[in-house]
Amino acid sequence: MYLEQLFLSDFRSYGEAEFSPAPHGITVVTGANGAGKTNLIEAVAYLSTLKSLRASPSAALIRAGAPSGSAVLRSRVRHDARLVTVDAELHATGRDRVQVNGQVLRRTRDLLGALQVTVFSPDDLSLVKGPPAGRRSYLDDLLVALQPRRYDLLSELERVLKQRNALLKSALAGRAGGGVGWRPGRPLPDDVKITLDVWDAKLVTVGESLVAARRELVDELQPLVEGAYGSLASGSAAPSRLSTTLAYEVSWSGSLAAALDAARPDDLRRGVTTVGPQRDDVALAIGALPARTHASQGEQRTLALALRLAGHRLLAAALDTPPVLLLDDVFSELDAARADSLMANLPALSETQAIVTTAGELPSGASPAAWFRVEDGKLLV
Amino acid sequence: MYAAAVQDLIDELGRLPGIGPKSAQRIAFHLLKLPRDDALRLARSITTVKDRVSWCRRCFNIAEGGADPEVECGICTDDRRDGTVVCVVEEPRDVVAIEKTREFRGRYHVLQGAISPIDGIGPDKLRIRELLGRLQTEGIEELILCTNPNIEGDATAMYLTALLKDLPVKVSQLASGLPVGGDLEYADEITLGRALEGRRSVSG
Ligand SMILES: [Zn+2]
Numbered sequence: 001m002y003l004e005q006l007f008l009s010d011f012r013s014y015g016e017a018e019f020s021p022a023p024h025g026i027t028v029v030t031g032a033n034g035a036g037k038t039n040l041i042e043a044v045a046y047l048s049t050l051k052s053l054r055a056s057p058s059a060a061l062i063r064a065g066a067p068s069g070s071a072v073l074r075s076r077v078r079h080d081a082r083l084v085t086v087d088a089e090l091h092a093t094g095r096d097r098v099q100v101n102g103q104v105l106r107r108t109r110d111l112l113g114a115l116q117v118t119v120f121s122p123d124d125l126s127l128v129k130g131p132p133a134g135r136r137s138y139l140d141d142l143l144v145a146l147q148p149r150r151y152d153l154l155s156e157l158e159r160v161l162k163q164r165n166a167l168l169k170s171a172l173a174g175r176a177g178g179g180v181g182w183r184p185g186r187p188l189p190d191d192v193k194i195t196l197d198v199w200d201a202k203l204v205t206v207g208e209s210l211v212a213a214r215r216e217l218v219d220e221l222q223p224l225v226e227g228a229y230g231s232l233a234s235g236s237a238a239p240s241r242l243s244t245t246l247a248y249e250v251s252w253s254g255s256l257a258a259a260l261d262a263a264r265p266d267d268l269r270r271g272v273t274t275v276g277p278q279r280d281d282v283a284l285a286i287g288a289l290p291a292r293t294h295a296s297q298g299e300q301r302t303l304a305l306a307l308r309l310a311g312h313r314l315l316a317a318a319l320d321t322p323p324v325l326l327l328d329d330v331f332s333e334l335d336a337a338r339a340d341s342l343m344a345n346l347p348a349l350s351e352t353q354a355i356v357t358t359a360g361e362l363p364s365g366a367s368p369a370a371w372f373r374v375e376d377g378k379l380l381v
Numbered sequence: 382m383y384a385a386a387v388q389d390l391i392d393e394l395g396r397l398p399g400i401g402p403k404s405a406q407r408i409a410f411h412l413l414k415l416p417r418d419d420a421l422r423l424a425r426s427i428t429t430v431k432d433r434v435s436w437c438r439r440c441f442n443i444a445e446g447g448a449d450p451e452v453e454c455g456i457c458t459d460d461r462r463d464g465t466v467v468c469v470v471e472e473p474r475d476v477v478a479i480e481k482t483r484e485f486r487g488r489y490h491v492l493q494g495a496i497s498p499i500d501g502i503g504p505d506k507l508r509i510r511e512l513l514g515r516l517q518t519e520g521i522e523e524l525i526l527c528t529n530p531n532i533e534g535d536a537t538a539m540y541l542t543a544l545l546k547d548l549p550v551k552v553s554q555l556a557s558g559l560p561v562g563g564d565l566e567y568a569d570e571i572t573l574g575r576a577l578e579g580r581r582s583v584s585g
Contacts, residue, residue, distance in 0.1 A: 093403055094403075156532060159532050160532060162499055163497065163498050163499055163532065163533070163536070164498075166498035166499045167498035167503075170498055170501070170503075191503060191504050191505060192503075194504075194540055194543050194544065195496060195498075195503060195504060195536075195540060197543065198496070198536045198539040198540050198543070199536060201539060202532065202535065202536060202539075
């Protein structure tokens, strides 16, 4: 699949912009830092997931001072002979409106798959160095891209946790059942106890399905990450530093049901759910040592790239068409050897569309198929 | 900021479900611009509905009978309905959805909501006590839990199942196959009819 055309109006720094990247190979977008290159990448990624890359609310995506108070994104995506249009109107107040092939989208999951992307960004370093939330989203985003139906599983988990946490807080405040606040050592009012049992049972069902799916994904990713890391790092690393492992770590031991039961007094005291897949992590290791604490910055960057490449390859194989590659200012963070090696390891660019932003040079092996320049909020050919 | 009467109207509209301050303002100004007759027609239909319609004292469905606290709905007063089977639903609109299937000849109990701690709705805010009362007096043999196929509906059904497990009443649930995450009213009549027919017993 490839992005044939993108039209932006009042999105981030752009007043109006039209972007037609090359169908295959590298389309380079150059421009000074802060000129708005990342905004272009964000626009493409937004049409893929309806989420901002930088987790900004819709209102923040609208150009400051836009007279209409809204932003418009229109796109044409080519799937072999089939053309899919995805259009989004973002409003500062009120509901955003998304249309696929002219039909108003009722649920986000019905969009997923219209445009698939793999984003490489300098922030990816936090996949290795940052908190577990980033690694969980890495897995969850891939799960949804592989199977849009899983979007429902993730939103169910979010909803169950919100409801359970609300119940825990209201039990503590005494708003639920009997009007007496729960205190440590005291039994729960019957009403609260049965209701909490119900949310626990829901959390167990949803949580166990999600954990099973994440574990399966980690198993599929393991050889791909190891392979990608090996080829990215070969030449620059000692053989003992070439092996990488991913291990899914649940945040409890035994069954989730028993763990929730055991954690209940603690959860009630804190008003928040302390066990479940929302606390899990993926342990990343290089040469059998934890990558977060026992790897150099260069190794960590390479591992982050390997995670993205592995995800991309998994998706390309599962979808029978490679997702669009979005590389946002990635080369500036890499030394020349690593940049060349990333270039050499990108998927076959004869059939993959890659949109690459850079403030400076491209690696020596890059031969772009199209060039654009960003200046003063304008996109120039 | 606005004349007191206008501000009152905005405040009242803002208390309606799903209407934020901006929408309340927009609707208020729309009403101001309406011809007097059109606006009064709306006002009258609100008074009429409050005068003529209230909750059935037995099942909490909509009942026509004004402010009379003893009023019962058309279904509860219909002798041809089977009083031994009761379908438990969240809202009166679910009664309409099930009636459309023409598959169900029993009676209803409307909970008037679903358990949702986020919205401050616990079991005590639903018509559950009234349901337990009916079980003692009406000779009900089977309850079919027809809450919405979403998380809150499921939680409500699970709560009721736990609450009713030791009582001498058969409890069943709709067969799966309804579109997940939605409301009962979105299911088409045939799917809903099948789900009712293929209901499975969960206790009793
Ligand atoms: Zn009634």
